[in-house]
Amino acid sequence: MKKIDVFICGVQKGGTSSLHSRMTDHPRIAAPTRKELHFFDDELTVDWDDPDYRPIDAFFDSTAKMWIDSTPIYCFWPPAMERIATYNPGAKIIVVFRDPIERAWSHWCMEHARGLERQGFSEAIRSETSRIGMALSREARIYSYVGRGYYHGQAERILSLFPREQVLFLQAEDVWQDDDFRMREIMDFLGLDAPPNGTAAHLMRRGDLEDYRAPSAEDFRFLRDRYLADVREFSALTGIDVSRWPTVTGRRHQA
Template sequence: MEPKVDFIIAGAQKAGTTALFDYLGEHPQIGLSDVKEVHFFDDETRDWAAPDYGAYHARFGLADRSRRWGEATPIYLYWKNSIERIAAYNPAIRLIVLLRDPVARAFSHWKMEFARGAETNPFAWCIRQGRQRLFEAEPWGFHREFSYVERGFYGEQIEHLLNLFPADQLLLLRAEDLEATPGPVLERVSAFLGVDAPPPVQARRVHVGQDIAYPSPLTPADEALLRCLYAADMARLKALTGISYAPE
């Protein structure tokens, strides 16, 4: 049987996935895709009724079975049907998900899109009227750039994932922990992937937002709105995982 990819860092965007990918690249028993974000399972141009995995496998050195092979495409957790496609590809795959306070994640996401020119509107508008743009997107209700609020509904996304995979194939991590104390987090990842303890690492931050003049800050009113929007989902996340970003 043709070897398959062993693990995927499936989300969330702006939650430390690039830093984790960078750290794992230093582990001698872990092999990574030739680009960080392969964007295979969110590719709507493919024939998902009869998918051809050849192009996907070409991104890896799967013939080397001395390593665990993986990639990191953080849109998978959010994007419609990606998790189903991963389950069909390899039901035994291991999934790593990094979470970050959803309010901070949303603002960081907006800053990224604004800095690269995809977004021209202020944050306050984007998380209110701007959410209507998702209903003009394809697939309906999903948007790669403007999903600032929607990507933060972690409870819903994790519940969906756990309906398709057993809990022991999912490792949930907090971006805040990876940034503050990467060593213990990487030890957990290594154990989860069945490889030796990682070599010592130096803490780092990767893909920090550009230092430019943004047209709006994260205001108390914006934060209060988002906390309210996320309240029910945060309760769901806590019930499922014990993790919560709800205010004390």
């Protein structure tokens, strides 16, 4: 049975759309009929005691190419990575990380623009635990501004399920800059030739507010206090250079 070969598993608001667009330009990679399949985080229609993987086939039109699923929540959603490992233990896993404070702000801007968030950013990051309730709830998908930014545990879970040689950790800045060296690294990781010439547009979706505001100094300190130790552990585990991340430098980006 043909299986998905590559998973771009996150993080949300980290540049996965740009990376997916660039990678699916490659003639040997099959783009699914939609970018985010949301199969392995499906808590409603899939029986995870005896999963039926046949619906996945409908998203792809060629068994001769490498199949890719770019669903950012997989990294964060607790059971998803274990389900992927059961489905295809030989899969290649790519995860793109972004400074967690910037990621949280961008996430809030997106939900605000969609009309799903009525609380201000300050209130939302402080009331998150009480709003979410159950770990696998609908609210956990929407309001997890702070929770999604604890990267060390997410990376640790991935490495407990997949050999290190099957996992590629990247920074969002590398994707947005569309660096050819980085794309060659990705293609080498997948065992493919270099991608076609040309660049993919920066496809990150931003709410209007993100373009001219930034978290307040108080909110920045609130999040930095929660993230700094985790970010340092994450860096030691993955080798990602976080030295320029605002969480580490303590310098927030100004509008």
